[in-house]
Amino acid sequence: MRRKTAEEYIEAIFRIQLNEGGKASTGMIAATLGVSPPSITEMLKKLEREGLVFYEPHAGVRLSQKGQRIAERLSMRHALLASFFQSIGVSPERAERDACQIEHHISEETIARIDEFMQKCRDEKKGEPFV
Amino acid sequence: MRRKTAEEYIEAIFRIQLNEGGKASTGMIAATLGVSPPSITEMLKKLEREGLVFYEPHAGVRLSQKGQRIAERLSMRHALLASFFQSIGVSPERAERDACQIEHHISEETIARIDEFMQKCRDEKKGEPFV
DNA sequence: GATCTAATTTAGGTATACCTAAATTTTTAA
């Protein structure tokens, strides 16, 4: 299976923090990402070195401000993309999955244009799907 | 720098074959991808083992039918995505670059919906940009 | 046709994200 990126780790931690409130545990992250606990420990150390999380062995991990900003940016992109895909008739599950991938690879500019476009469509026909 | 995927190798070979007609050389692929020639040689052997290319040492490489199908599919996705992004006001360069990334991560279903959507917009206002 | 040059491959090595097994720490329960 494909290797997980730092962004995927950050997203997993972000969601666990939201659901559980507070810190994310090694085991939860491992389960979320489908990666073994030792690999998680290793990666958490790396993310800490990069200033993305605060990690205390045996106690859990939480996002730093920098990590939080990245997670929130990804979260917004995700929501926008999933919403757009559904608007043009993509199934909710597929829209969700595609958003999950594409949020990591799309530029700020294109995100902004999709956002404007959705807004424009909402203004024209209120609430109706585009298609 | 990020590691190149098999799909990126296939695309590079595809474009070189088109431009040069016939086979792609190790050197051309290396220059296209920004990867050293020895790494290219290594990867070509792997792609051959996977049935994606025909590779003859010192003579060059060309896509197998399987490789060709993948390249053409990526090429179509790329064109559709770049066209869509430009339609909503993304700059040509950015549209191009984003398409280059996203073509690898978007589902068949979403591609189909974007295609239909573009078609519908063309039918309504002929030739005008969407925004 | 021999030699010189350029392209390619071989050889050997690095970094990194993963893994399993074993050791340790923390938590739970008797």
Added chain:
DNA sequence: TTAAAAATTTAGGTATACCTAAATTAGATC
């Protein structure tokens, strides 16, 4: 409070896409 169970980390190893340097092969020039 201590023993058992669960979670986590440490130790050690693998696979792979990359690299540089050296060897080889192919093509050009004299």
